Amino acid sequence: MKYTKEHEWLRVEGDLVVVGITEHAATALGDVVFVELPETETVVATGDEVVVIESVKAASDILAPVDGEIVAVNSKLADNPGLVNEDPLGAAWFFKMRVDDLAVLDDLMDEDEYYEMIG
Amino acid sequence: MAGLLRLGLHDLHVALGGRMVPFAGYEMPVQYPAGVMREHLHTRSAAGLFDVSHMGQVLLIPKQGMEALALGFETLMPVDVLGLKEGRQRYGLLTNNDGGILDDLMFANRGDHLFVVVNAACKADDIAHMTTNLSEVAEVRAVTDRALLALQGPLAELALERLVPEVAGLRFMDQGTFEWEGAELWISRSGYTGEDGFEISVPDIAALGFADMLLAMEEVAPIGLGARDSLRLEAGLCLYGHDIDTSTSPVEADLGWAIQKARRPGGVRAGGFPGAGRILSELETGAARRRVGLRPEGRAPMREGTELFSGDAAVGRVTSGGFGPSLEAPIAMAYVPAALAAPGTKLEGEVRGKRLPVITCELPFRASTYKR
Numbered sequence: 001m002k003y004t005k006e007h008e009w010l011r012v013e014g015d016l017v018v019v020g021i022t023e024h025a026a027t028a029l030g031d032v033v034f035v036e037l038p039e040t041e042t043v044v045a046t047g048d049e050v051v052v053i054e055s056v057k058a059a060s061d062i063l064a065p066v067d068g069e070i071v072a073v074n075s076k077l078a079d080n081p082g083l084v085n086e087d088p089l090g091a092a093w094f095f096k097m098r099v100d101d102l103a104v105l106d107d108l109m110d111e112d113e114y115y116e117m118i119g
Numbered sequence: 120m121a122g123l124l125r126l127g128l129h130d131l132h133v134a135l136g137g138r139m140v141p142f143a144g145y146e147m148p149v150q151y152p153a154g155v156m157r158e159h160l161h162t163r164s165a166a167g168l169f170d171v172s173h174m175g176q177v178l179l180i181p182k183q184g185m186e187a188l189a190l191g192f193e194t195l196m197p198v199d200v201l202g203l204k205e206g207r208q209r210y211g212l213l214t215n216n217d218g219g220i221l222d223d224l225m226f227a228n229r230g231d232h233l234f235v236v237v238n239a240a241c242k243a244d245d246i247a248h249m250t251t252n253l254s255e256v257a258e259v260r261a262v263t264d265r266a267l268l269a270l271q272g273p274l275a276e277l278a279l280e281r282l283v284p285e286v287a288g289l290r291f292m293d294q295g296t297f298e299w300e301g302a303e304l305w306i307s308r309s310g311y312t313g314e315d316g317f318e319i320s321v322p323d324i325a326a327l328g329f330a331d332m333l334l335a336m337e338e339v340a341p342i343g344l345g346a347r348d349s350l351r352l353e354a355g356l357c358l359y360g361h362d363i364d365t366s367t368s369p370v371e372a373d374l375g376w377a378i379q380k381a382r383r384p385g386g387v388r389a390g391g392f393p394g395a396g397r398i399l400s401e402l403e404t405g406a407a408r409r410r411v412g413l414r415p416e417g418r419a420p421m422r423e424g425t426e427l428f429s430g431d432a433a434v435g436r437v438t439s440g441g442f443g444p445s446l447e448a449p450i451a452m453a454y455v456p457a458a459l460a461a462p463g464t465k466l467e468g469e470v471r472g473k474r475l476p477v478i479t480c481e482l483p484f485r486a487s488t489y490k491r
Contacts, residue, residue: 030154030155031444033442034420057441058422078418
C-alpha cells in the first residue's frame with residue numbers, strides 16, 4: 001500500500017489503483033453519514049476533488065492522488081456510509097483508477113513513512 | 120491553544136479523551152472517543168453529562184425590591200418577568216431597538232434575586248447591557264466561581280436523584296437550591312436537548328467530585344459540543360449567532376411563544392421593551408419571513424449557508440443543518456418567506472453547485488420529552 005499526505009491509501013489491483021482513506025483519517029472525520037461519489041469515466045488530475053465525505057460534523061473532500069481515469073466507484077457507500085468508519089482499509093474503498101504509468105506511485109509514502117508522518 | 124480560556128473541568132475532559140477545540144473563547148470538548156453519533160444516541164436513551172461552564176451565570180440582585188427588578192428587566196425583554204413565580208425558570212430574549220435579538224437566555228426567580236444564564240459568546244455584552252440599563256434596580260453580578268453542568272436524557276432523573284433525592288420533585292422549568300456534600304447546588308429541570316434533564320450550577324470547588332460521581336454511574340456518559348448541537352437541532356432549538364441574531368425578530372424566529380400575554384397587545388404590561396413597535400405588529404399580522412424546519416429528500420446534509428430556491432428564485436438560506444442521528448436523516452432550519460413556510464412546501468437547496476429537493480416541515484423534528 002502507498003499513502004498520501006491527505007491520508008489516502010492506494011492499492012494496486014491488476015492494472016488499476018484502488019483508493020480509500022486511512023483509519024487515522026476515518027477516526028478524525030468522525031461518523032460518516034453521506035458519501036458523494038464521482039461518475040465513472042471521469043478523467044482527473046492530481047489534487048482534483050473527487051469524493052465528498054460528510055460526517056455528522058462537517059464535509060471533507062478526497063482528492064485524486066494521481067492523474068488518471070475513474071473506472072469504478074464503490075456504490076455500497078451510498079447506502080451505507082458508515083462502512084467508512086467500520087472498515088476504512090477494506091470494504092470502504094472509494095474508487096478505482098486507471099493510471100497511465102504505475103511508476104507515479106513510487107513517489108508516494110510507504111506504510112512506515114505514513115505512520116511516521118501521523119506520529 | 121493560546122489565548123483561550125480553560126474550563127474548571129479541563130483536566131477531566133482531557134482525561135476522558137475529549138477532543139478540545141476553540142469555541143466562544145474557550146477550549147471545549149467537541150467529542151469524546153465514543154464519537155458524536157454514539158454520544159447523541161446515548162443522551163436519547165440514557166443520560167449525557169455536558170460541561171457548559173463557558174456560559175454566563177449572572178445574578179440580578181434587587182436594589183429596590185423584586186418587583187422593581189422584574190419591571191426593570193421587562194424593559195429589556197418582551198417577556199413576563201413579574202409573573203414568574205419563585206422557584207420557576209423561564210426562557211427570555213434580550214431585544215434591540217430594531218426588534219432583533221441580542222441574546223437568548225434563561226432566568227429563574229430565586230426568591231430574593233434573579234439568576235440568569237446567557238450564551239458564552241454574548242456574556243460580556245449582556246452583562247454590560249444589563250449593568251447599564253438596570254443600574255437603578257439591580258446590582259448585576261457575574262458568577263465566576265461556579266461550573267455549569269447539564270445532565271440530559273430519560274435516565275437523568277434516576278442518576279441525579281442518587282446524589283440529590285429531592286430533584287425527583289422538580290417539574291419542567293422548576294428551579295431550586297439543593298445540597299450535595301456541603302456544596303450548594305442550583306438546579307433547574309431544563310436543558311437544550313429536547314430531553315428531560317437538569318442544569319446544575321455547582322461551586323467550582325465541588326465540580327470535579329460531583330462530575331466524577333455522575334460519570335461513575337452506568338447510565339451517564341460525557342457528551343461533547345458536537346452532540347449538543349445535533350441534539351438541539353433535532354429538538355428545533357435555536358443556536359444564537361446562527362438561527363437567531365440581531366437581524367432576526369422573535370416572531371420571525373417562531374419564538375412568539377416566549378412572549379407572554381401580559382406583554383402582548385391588550386396585555387396588562389404590553390410593549391415597553393426594545394423593538395416593541397416591530398415585534399408587536401409582527402405578532403398581530405405575521406412576519407414576512409419565518410424560521411422553518413427542512414427535511415432534505417436525499418442523504419446529503421444541507422449545512423449552514425446552503426442557499427434555498429423556489430423555482431429560480433433564491434428564497435432563503437439554511438441557518439443550521441446537519442444530520443439527525445435519532446432520525447437517521449439530514450435535517451436543517453432556515454428562514455423562508457411566509458408564503459413558503461407552510462409544512463410540505465417543496466424547495467431546493469444548492470449543495471456543491473447542485474440543486475437538491477427539500478421539504479419544509481414543522482419543528483421540532485423530534486418531540487420533546489419534558490416532565491411537565
